[in-house]
Amino acid sequence: MAVKLSVRNVYKIFGEKTGAALGMLEAGKSKEEILEATGATVGVRDASFDVGEGEIFVVMGLSGSGKSTLVRMLNGLIQPTSGSIMIDGVDVANCSKEQLRRIRREKIAMVFQHFALFPHWSVADNAAYGLKIKGVAANERREKALKALEQVGLTAWADSLPSELSGGMQQRVGLARGLATGPEVLLMDEPFGALDPLIRREMQDELIALQRSLKKTIIFITHDLNEALLLGDKIAIMKDGRFVQVGTAQEIVSNPADDYVAAFVADIDRGRVFTAEDVSGEAAPVKLGEASAEDAMRVMEDLNRNALYVVDDKDKVAGVVTYQDLAAATFDESKPDPVLEEVMLTDFPTAEADQQLADLYSAASAGLPIAVTDEKDRLVGVVEPEAVFAQLSGEDADATPTETNTTNEKESAHV
Ligand SMILES: Nc1ncnc2c1ncn2[C@@H]1O[C@H](COP(=O)(O)OP(=O)(O)OP(=O)(O)O)[C@@H](O)[C@H]1O
Numbered sequence: 001m002a003v004k005l006s007v008r009n010v011y012k013i014f015g016e017k018t019g020a021a022l023g024m025l026e027a028g029k030s031k032e033e034i035l036e037a038t039g040a041t042v043g044v045r046d047a048s049f050d051v052g053e054g055e056i057f058v059v060m061g062l063s064g065s066g067k068s069t070l071v072r073m074l075n076g077l078i079q080p081t082s083g084s085i086m087i088d089g090v091d092v093a094n095c096s097k098e099q100l101r102r103i104r105r106e107k108i109a110m111v112f113q114h115f116a117l118f119p120h121w122s123v124a125d126n127a128a129y130g131l132k133i134k135g136v137a138a139n140e141r142r143e144k145a146l147k148a149l150e151q152v153g154l155t156a157w158a159d160s161l162p163s164e165l166s167g168g169m170q171q172r173v174g175l176a177r178g179l180a181t182g183p184e185v186l187l188m189d190e191p192f193g194a195l196d197p198l199i200r201r202e203m204q205d206e207l208i209a210l211q212r213s214l215k216k217t218i219i220f221i222t223h224d225l226n227e228a229l230l231l232g233d234k235i236a237i238m239k240d241g242r243f244v245q246v247g248t249a250q251e252i253v254s255n256p257a258d259d260y261v262a263a264f265v266a267d268i269d270r271g272r273v274f275t276a277e278d279v280s281g282e283a284a285p286v287k288l289g290e291a292s293a294e295d296a297m298r299v300m301e302d303l304n305r306n307a308l309y310v311v312d313d314k315d316k317v318a319g320v321v322t323y324q325d326l327a328a329a330t331f332d333e334s335k336p337d338p339v340l341e342e343v344m345l346t347d348f349p350t351a352e353a354d355q356q357l358a359d360l361y362s363a364a365s366a367g368l369p370i371a372v373t374d375e376k377d378r379l380v381g382v383v384e385p386e387a388v389f390a391q392l393s394g395e396d397a398d399a400t401p402t403e404t405n406t407t408n409e410k411e412s413a414h415v
């Protein structure tokens with residue numbers, strides 16, 4: 001993936017004595033100590049990261065951690081104290097005013113939490129605002145604004161006034177305004193922060209759906225870790241101007257870098273972070289027409305599983321056999337050689353690899369392992385119910401069905 005935005009060693013110190021403040025930072029002094037001694041505020045401290053084309057990079061942190069300062073530097077609203085910010089090879093931290101103006105017009109758009117909709121302008125005119133500033137002609141503005149409104153599902157409201165829309169819809173007008181100018185990089189500073197939780201969830205899902213076709217490079221700011229984990233291809237967690245951890249949702253939740261991150265992670269909805277793939281173990285299927293009941297039982301003993309999936313000659317899932325059923329059939333003298341086909345259950349739970357664990361909860365409760373299948377119904381993995389519950393509870397994040405003694409490990413963890 002091509003790198004769209006590359007930030008290196010960016011600092012922003014607010015105040016007069018930036019040199020002294022930088023020196024104190026290097027000496028390991030805290031933000032408070034520096035403020036006290038120099039009157040300068042550390043906004044951002046040594047931020048470095050790359051964002052690939054089409055990626056969503058989320059910056060998460062408490063109030064005052066430096067999120068807005070960071071995004072404002074990305075579009076040149078604030079000049080960094082030092083460091084470089086390359087967008088398509090141009091350093092917006094150190095380029096001419098003319099270059100900066102061009103990049104801001106052509107490449108970047110910003111969506112805020114509190115963007116101002118003009119109350120007496122139609123929704124379409126509001127969406128066209130950025131185009132108007134750019135000096136685009138009226139009919140072209142209208143055309144582009146309508147296209148952006150269509151993307152956010154507001155076509156029918158183009159000629160309404162903002163007051164006729166709900167808060168969530170107004171926020172979509174803000175998004176349409178950002179999209180109308182056709183930016184390659186979208187900076188979103190807490191865009192959903194003012195929405196109530198249900199609408200917020202809806203907007204998050206819509207952004208994910210929209211991004212599938214838009215494929216913009218997005219920098220998204222939030223102080224909600226659930227939102228960060230849901231949206232971010234990569235997430236940076238900020239504290240006192242510094243990145244304390246950068247990683248994927250799974251990396252951060254499985255392995256918080258410090259107590260600060262761990263405290264956030266404690267509250268998150270793990271069912272929305274992890275997917276079937278994260279807890280799935282080896283498929284280890286038995287082949288229909290090839291394996292005998294005894295073969296299947298031996299594999300189960302080796303893998304310490306009590307059920308296995310049966311696949312046909314095209315690796316398509318045909319059913320699942322349990323140890324219990326096979327054992328019962330084998331010991332039945334009247335049926336000396338049971339075949340898998342007779343014993344297997346054809347009603348079994350399935351999941352796709354990228355399905356959220358929250359969706360697997362009821363399937364896992366049924367007790368059978370879940371077949372993870374690809375688009376051609378081929379078996380690619382198996383999720384044991386215990387692995388789902390362990391990952392949801394965070395008790396044993398690394399548990400996989402192929403590991404033995406997961407129960408014992410869990411028990412000993414409580415001793
Ligand atoms: N123009 C400024 N002058 C002086 N200090 C500033 C300025 N802007 C921000 N700061 C300071 O820089 C730090 C980071 O502020 P910033 O607004 O980037 O935080 P934030 O993470 O966006 O917070 P919030 O979640 O409240 O929006 C804070 O200590 C803030 O007081």
Ligand SMILES: [Mg+2]
Pocket residue numbers: 067068069
């Ligand atoms: Mg902010």
